[in-house]
Amino acid sequence: MRVSELSRSSEVPVATIKYYLREGLLHRGETTSPNQARYDESHLRRLRLIRALVEVGGLPIAVVRDVLLAVDDPEIGLHRMLGRTMYAVTGAGDGGGGFAERAEAQVRALVDHSGWTVSDKAPALAGARSVLARMHELGHAPSEDTLRRWAEAADRIGEADLEAIGRLTGRERVAETALVATVLGDALLAALRRLAQESHSAARYPAPNQ
Amino acid sequence: MRVSELSRSSEVPVATIKYYLREGLLHRGETTSPNQARYDESHLRRLRLIRALVEVGGLPIAVVRDVLLAVDDPEIGLHRMLGRTMYAVTGAGDGGGGFAERAEAQVRALVDHSGWTVSDKAPALAGARSVLARMHELGHAPSEDTLRRWAEAADRIGEADLEAIGRLTGRERVAETALVATVLGDALLAALRRLAQESHSAARYPAPNQ
Numbered sequence: 111m112r113v114s115e116l117s118r119s120s121e122v123p124v125a126t127i128k129y130y131l132r133e134g135l136l137h138r139g140e141t142t143s144p145n146q147a148r149y150d151e152s153h154l155r156r157l158r159l160i161r162a163l164v165e166v167g168g169l170p171i172a173v174v175r176d177v178l179l180a181v182d183d184p185e186i187g188l189h190r191m192l193g194r195t196m197y198a199v200t201g202a203g204d205g206g207g208g209f210a211e212r213a214e215a216q217v218r219a220l221v222d223h224s225g226w227t228v229s230d231k232a233p234a235l236a237g238a239r240s241v242l243a244r245m246h247e248l249g250h251a252p253s254e255d256t257l258r259r260w261a262e263a264a265d266r267i268g269e270a271d272l273e274a275i276g277r278l279t280g281r282e283r284v285a286e287t288a289l290v291a292t293v294l295g296d297a298l299l300a301a302l303r304r305l306a307q308e309s310h311s312a313a314r315y316p317a318p319n320q
Numbered sequence: 321m322r323v324s325e326l327s328r329s330s331e332v333p334v335a336t337i338k339y340y341l342r343e344g345l346l347h348r349g350e351t352t353s354p355n356q357a358r359y360d361e362s363h364l365r366r367l368r369l370i371r372a373l374v375e376v377g378g379l380p381i382a383v384v385r386d387v388l389l390a391v392d393d394p395e396i397g398l399h400r401m402l403g404r405t406m407y408a409v410t411g412a413g414d415g416g417g418g419f420a421e422r423a424e425a426q427v428r429a430l431v432d433h434s435g436w437t438v439s440d441k442a443p444a445l446a447g448a449r450s451v452l453a454r455m456h457e458l459g460h461a462p463s464e465d466t467l468r469r470w471a472e473a474a475d476r477i478g479e480a481d482l483e484a485i486g487r488l489t490g491r492e493r494v495a496e497t498a499l500v501a502t503v504l505g506d507a508l509l510a511a512l513r514r515l516a517q518e519s520h521s522a523a524r525y526p527a528p529n530q
Contacts, residue, residue: 303502
């Protein structure tokens with residue numbers, strides 16, 4: 111299909127498609143004349159992926175670019191490619207005032223308690239520290255008990271995620287699934303958490319006047 | 321303290337503080353002269369909360385405003401107030417092409433399976449449907465097994481959240497904690513999920529060359 115049709119099918123403006131082509135987020139089409147190229151289903155799929163990561167996952171375009179470069183790089187092994195992909199989508203956030211040390215010790219204890227083997231350079235370590243420090247600063251840090259229960263739930267989710275990935279074949283498919291399941295999955299998990307909260311809240315605080 | 325000192329302590333520009341005052345996100349200070357007001361610790365706390373919701377939680381200012389109005393409204397009961405607060409922070413997102421019906425049925429089945437009692441109008445229902453439809457569209461929807469395990473983990477998180485809230489006293493404190501634990505908690509849970517994923521990935525795909 112031509113770029114105009116690709117634009118209609120994907121609901122992405124032609125100018126945006128051209129920008130993605132220049133930036134390497136989208137692979138080139140097959141050149142049919144000096145000013146025209148033909149695009150196929152793979153371009154449509156990639157455009158949908160980019161839009162979902164931006165619109166649902168809230169990722170900046172620069173991060174999407176880094177992530178897709180890791181997905182497209184055939185040189186790296188599976189765990190490493192998953193790592194690069196996941197590292198890119200985890201912002202470390204900024205500091206949390208004077209609570210950084212306390213938060214750091216708590217995250218370290220949580221990782222030990224969970225038996226997790228993670229790199230000291232994992233951005234999620236810095237991310238967890240930063241958010242927790244911010245919660246301390248606000249005077250609303252979760253208790254040790256709550257933190258442990260969150261970590262146990264996160265462990266079950268991570269275990270389910272990797273089992274799902276283990277059932278797949280094909281490198282590119284694995285990378286894309288990991289990416290979608292993680293970025294869009296965060297949004298879905300947040301929604302499921304809200305539903306669980308509402309249900310537990312209704313059970314705990316029944317409203318006589320409703 | 322004066323507004324200049326409030327600005328220094330909170331690292332929020334004076335112009336932004338005045339904007340928050342006009343919009344009702346921040347309560348007025350005690351007027352000391354026609355052009356001056358005195359602010360206290362409660363203003364500093366509120367400013368920190370607003371900044372955290374915007375910077376870490378990624379909420380738009382209009383949503384922060386709605387949420388804080390619900391928190392500040394003394395007329396409504398606890399479950400309802402929590403509901404309003406949580407409903408405001410859950411964007412429904414946009415549709416997901418032709419997969420809406422399938423996603424709707426899956427979310428409905430998930431709620432039934434989990435034994436959750438939630439309003440048909442819960443924005444998280446629409447949010448879950450929308451994200452799931454998007455994942456179907458991308459060809460990377462989670463399996464039924466993964467969805468159930470995510471919902472079970474979300475249920476444990478929601479249960480821990482409401483137990484933590486149940487240990488608190490004071491209406492405003494409850495509302496603020498629920499808000500911080502939910503919005504910043506989503507970011508923390510996402511980080512913990514990444515750590516768990518990394519650990520399970522390392523166990524599943526050991527890299528001989530690393």
